[in-house]
Structure formats: C-alpha cells, structure tokens
Amino acid sequence: MSSEEHFPEDAANQSPADDERLEETAQAEPTADVPDPNGPPVPVQSGPVMSLTTTVMSIAVAGGVVLMLISASTSSTMGATKSSQLEWQQRQAEIEQAAEELESYKREADTPDIE
16 A cells, blocks of 8 residues: 555655655665664663753652651641640649549548537
8 A cells, every 4th residue: 555545635745756765764774873663672871961950850859748748747746736735734634623522521521520
C-alpha cells in the first residue's frame, strides 16, 4: 500500500523531489548521535547541571514535606495538650473535694454527740 492510497490529497501535493529526499533519508546511514531504534535501549546521559538541579529540587521538596509534617503534628498535639491539662485540673479538683469530705467525716466522728 502506498501513501497515495491512504492520503490521496497529500499525494497530489508531493513533488518528485520530495520522493527523492525521502528515499535518500531512508537509505542514509544513521549518525552517531541517533541510536538504532531496533537496538538495545541506551540510557540517557545527564550532565552536571541536570544532576545539580535534580539534587536541589529533591532537597527542597523533602524539606517542604518535613516542614509540613512537623507543623501538622504539633498543631494536633497542642489541642491534645490543652485537653489533657483540663482533664488533669478537673481530676485534681475532684481529689481535693474528696479529701475535704474525708476531713469533714473525720471531724464529725471525733466530736462527741451531746444530747
């Protein structure tokens, strides 16, 4: 199947020079910079600027995540601390009230009944 069968409007616009260039390009040997598409995968070479940029961005993102986690954890513990403090104060008040009641019972038991 030729391209004329698929795209008849493009075939009308092509010149013989376009066909010749296409054939020359297809037959040309690949350059050293372009890997063979049928060959094994070639790793991408990263330069020092790219690795520096990557390192800086990684540190910035990691710092932001750590800062966010610290601020989130302290905000929740502030409320828990206040709640615990209020519970402790209430418990202390109950203990003091119970101690006062015990003292009053002892005083009543120590005083003789005069009738």
